[in-house]
Amino acid sequence: EDKVVQSPLSLVVHEGDTVTLNCSYEVTNFRSLLWYKQEKKAPTFLFMLTSSGIEKKSGRLSSILDKKELFSILNITATQTGDSAIYLCAVNSSNTGKLIFGQGTTLQVKP
């Protein structure tokens, strides 16, 4: 059965800290891995990763995929209170049209 596991499930840090969020997966016919940020209701798209070893970067956020070890990390440097959210990892398999989501990591950044 396809599955996506995120860790930690929750994390509390202070502004300025760097955090690393983990996502491991087991899926047949992997096609892509996506990261989303969810603050209220609607998850917003952050990154899509399809190739190993190529870092995607957007401001203080970056992400990389390891297709051999079947995991991805999302890094956030110099965290701000506005980074507080649930971060969702999802994997797309070419067998189906759906994304399989992990449980999410709840990040709280304290001032």
Add this chain to the structure above:
Amino acid sequence: GAGVSQSPSNKVTEKGKDVELRCDPISGHTALYWYRQSLGQGLEFLIYFQGNSAPDKSGLPSDRFSAERTGGSVSTLTIQRTQQEDSAVYLCASSLVPGGLGGYTFGSGTRLTVV
């Protein structure tokens, strides 16, 4: 439209009643998905529509749940004889490329509370 629109944004219903949740995807997006998110949980896949193909209903939790998509656009998720465990946020998403390869766009969801 500019984004994925869902209605209502909040719904409180009595146990045993039927509810209908609506999703209006981004114009031109051929793929439409329904997910459910219970408190503190990740997103649980419910159903996926792609063009005129038969929908993937593999995630529907029981036969009380059904969904349709009319004219390849608006979708309605119907829950019959609601139960308290149906309480959750129901999220709809659409994508231009089948399988969401370019990333889904999510709506703001419908928070369903069954009392």
